[in-house]
Amino acid sequence: MKRLLRKSLFGLGGLLLAGTALTYAPPLVHIRNYVERGAVDILDYKKHPVRQVLASARPEPWPLDSTFNKAKISQNLIDTLEKYETTAFLVFKDGKLKYEHYWEGYDTKTLSQSFSAAKSVISMLVGIALNENKIKSLDEPISHYIGSFSEGEKKKITVRHCLTMSSGLNWHEKDRGVFSNNAYGYYGEDIAKVIDNLTVEKPVGKEFEYRSGDTQILGLVLEKAYNKKISDLVSEKIFQRIGSETDAVWMLDKPKGREKSFCCFAPTARDYARFGHLMLWKGAWGQQRIVSEKYMNQALSPATNLLDPKTNAPLQVYGFQFWIQPYKNLQTVSMRGLLGQLVWAIPSENAVVVRLGHKESPGKVGPYFRQDSEAYLAAALEVLRQ
Secondary structure (H helix, E strand, O other): OOOHHHHHHHHHHHHHHHHHOOOOOOOOOOHHHHHHOOOOOOHHOOOOHHHHHHEOOOOOOOOOOOOOOOOOOOOOHHHHHHHHHHEEEEEEOOOOOEEEEEEOOOOOOOOOOHHHHHHHHHHHHHHHHOOOOOOOOOEEEEEHOHHOOHHHHHHEEEEHHHHHOOOOOOOOOOOOOOOOHHHHHHHOOOOHHHHHHOOOOOOOOOOOOHHHHHHHHHHHHHHHHOOOOOOHHHHHHHHHOOOOOOOOOEEEEEOOOOEEEOOEEOOHHHHHHHHHHHHHHHOEEEOEEOOOOHHHHOOOOOOOOOOOOOOOOOOOOOOOOEEEEEEEEEEEEEEEEEOOOOEEEEHHOEEEEEEEEEEOOOOOOOOOEEHHHHHHHHHHHHHHHO
């Protein structure tokens, strides 16, 4: 009996060791990382491998508006901000900080994960690469940069298709399964292999479907075009040139690996606002031209050549990795990420709004925008009009 029990225990131990070893193998390593790091959160950069994005050698602190923090936001809107665990809410007018509030220990130096708001940063880099002739044309095939796109339907995919989320590839954003591309992309350790394994399932360049894989492709294109890391490119081409005050980080697929370009940039709230002003000022920063105005005009306009399958009409809400959200009589453009990471530019108000936090409303206004986002815009307008 003792011998049988000993054999059973050895057998069980062997299975446990084998199971543990398997989680270190490429197909399952993302499961181990999920178990170790937990569900997604804006502080994930503390758990995942990262690379530094250096701030400006000449930081430009934001000037304060003469009415800084004198405006009062209605209690029902404050309640909404707090209900969804907002950590930072900032409002800028005419390039000056008019309102700033932080919750639960967050402050001006706290880094916060962007999730998909990072997609807009990648778009700006594409605009810069185009202007510097590192990318020849928006209609240049991806196959010029990524070998796995040299055959079949993938040969048809261009930079423009990835910018407008119209590649037709089989990355399904709503798929949250253990073996989904989202799981492999966020928790796995070889994001380039995830991209290589994608296949075309819909006609290329015909309709909009939001997919993070398209942005990751752009990140790989930029790496190839410049022979540099994404973090270094963001720092050199944008972050250092717009007066950023605090070093940021970008999460990697593995230690010393490559950036998860579709997400995972983590600056401070005040430095997020600098990207909002690049939207507002169409790629300009003071006397500097960071991104060409021509490119930004295209990027911030809806790609109406595409079908929006949710409305069965020309696309109105998405440009080149930027969202276009109507609100009352306003037209806003924005960077947006999971759990309600939001950076708006409101041209008619000459304003920028930043909202960061842990949660977002489950309810939507129309097919694309969360209900709580309208509450944040309402709060911003209260500030702007006091």
